[in-house]
Amino acid sequence: MAVPAVVTELAGGDRLVPVWENELGGLTFRLDDGNGRVRYVKWVAAGTPEIDLPGEAERIAWAQGRVPVPRVLAQGSDADGSWLVTEGLPGRSAVDPRWIAQPAVAAAAIGRGLRLLHDALAVDGCPFDWSVERRLAQADERIAGGMRPSEWAPEHRHLGLAEARAQIGEQPPIDRLVVCHGDACAPNTLLHDDGTFAAHVDLGSLGVADRWADLAVAAWSTEWNYGPGYDAFVYEGYGIAPDPRRIAYYRLLWDMS
Template identity: 55%
Template sequence: MSVPAEPVVVPDVVRRLARGERVVPVWANELGGLTFRLGPPSGGGRPAGRSPADEKPGDRPAGRLRYVKWHPRDIGPGVATVSEEAERLRWAAARTPVPRVLEHGRDDDGEWLVTEAIGARSAVDPRWLAAPETAVRAIGLALRALHDALPVADCPWTWSVEERVARVVPAKAGPDMLARLADAPDVVGPVVCHGDACAPNTLLHDDGTWAAHVDLGRLGVADPWADLSIAALSTVWNYGPGHEHLVYEAYGIDPDPDRIAYYRLLWDAT
C-alpha cells in the first residue's frame, strides 16, 4: 500500500459521499482498494485525481474531515470486507482509540466505509520518517496498549493460525512452506490482535505519543507475536534497518526468534 503517485479515478459513490466537498486520494493498495479524505477546501487537500504527496496533515482542521475506504467488488479473496471492518471498529471503539464509523454500504461497483478523521498523523508521515526512533517506540507502546485494552473473552473474532493456514493456496506456497506452516508454535498468552500492525496503521500525536489505530479489518484473537513480528518487520520497510528492537523494547518483551520467523512466514503465505 502507498500514497497514490498517479491520478486516481474517483468512484461515483465517493463523490456522492463528499457532498460537494474536496476529495483527496490518500492511499492505494495493489488490489485496487482506495482510501480518500473528504473535507472542505481549507483542509489543504488537492483536487480529486491528483497526488497528495506534498500535503501537511497537521494543518488540517479537526471535526469535519472524513475518510472513505473503497473496495472494488472483485478485490479478491482473503481481503476483509468493509462490513467486517465496521463491526470490528464499533466493537473496539468503546475500549481503545480507533476511528468512529459514520456509515458503510455497497453497490454494483464495490463497497465503502466512512469514518471520522482523527487529529493525528500516520507513523509514516514525513515528520515521523525523519524521526524513526520516536515513531517506532510509539508503535511498540501503541501495540502493547491495544493488546492490554481489548478483552479476549469478549472478542467475537479470531485470527488463528488454523484459519489463516486454511487460506494458503498449496500450488503457490509449495510443499516446503506448507510443511513449515504445519509446524506452528504453541500460542503464548493470546490477545486481541490488530491483524495488520504495520507502521502506517498507527497514528501519532505531534508530540510523538501514539494516538490511535486504523485498518482493523482482520482484528481477532491470536498469539501476540502474530502482530509483533509484522510490526517490527514493517519498520524495516518504512524506516530502514536497525529499528526492530525498539518495537520489542517499547512493548516490553524480549524477541522470540522462532515465533517471529513463523509468523512472518505465515504473513507471506497469506
C-alpha cells in the same frame, strides 16, 4: 485518478484527496470540509474478497471506546464496490514524512500502541478470530490458486512451497492470546505530534491470536518503511524481548496467508 462515483457523492462539497492505494486496488480518500471536519472513505471494487469492509465496520464498532480507533459514520455497497466512511482522528500515520525522519520515535510508539491494544481488549467475548488455523486455511487456498515463492519477502523465497507449508504447519506454543490488530504494519498506527501513540486504523483483520502474530509483523514493517535497525524499538516500546522462533514463524505465515 478515477474517483468512484459513490465517493464523489459522499464527498458532497468537501475537498476530496486520494491518500492511499493498497496492493489489491483498495482506495482511501480524505474528505475535508474546510471547517475542521475530516472524514476518510475506504472503497474497494466488487469481487475483492480479501478486503471485507462490512467486517471492518463490525470490528471497529466492537473496539470503540476501549482503544483509540476511528468512529464509523457509514458503510454500504453497490454493484461497483463497497465503502466505509470513518471520522478523522488527531495524529499522523507512522509513515508520514514527519515520522520517516524520526523512525526510532515512531517504531517505539508502534510498540506502545500495540501493547495498549493487547492489554485493553478482552479475549473473552471477542467474536473475531485471527487464529493460525484460520490463516492456514487461507494459505492453502492461495497455494491452490497458484501462489509462487516469488511473491514472498526475499528471506523466504529460497523455500519451496512444500517446505514453507510444512514450516507453518508447526506452530510454536502460544505465548499469550490477545485480540490482535491483524495488520499492525507501520502505516496503521497514528502518532501525536509529540511522538506518543494516538490511534489504530485499518482493523479489517482484528481478531484473537497469539500476540506474536502482531509483534512479528509490526517490527518487520519498520524495515520496509524506515530501513533496517528499527525493529528493536518496537519490542522495547511494547516491553518484551524478541522471540526469534515466533518472529520467524509468524513472518512466514504472513507471507503465505
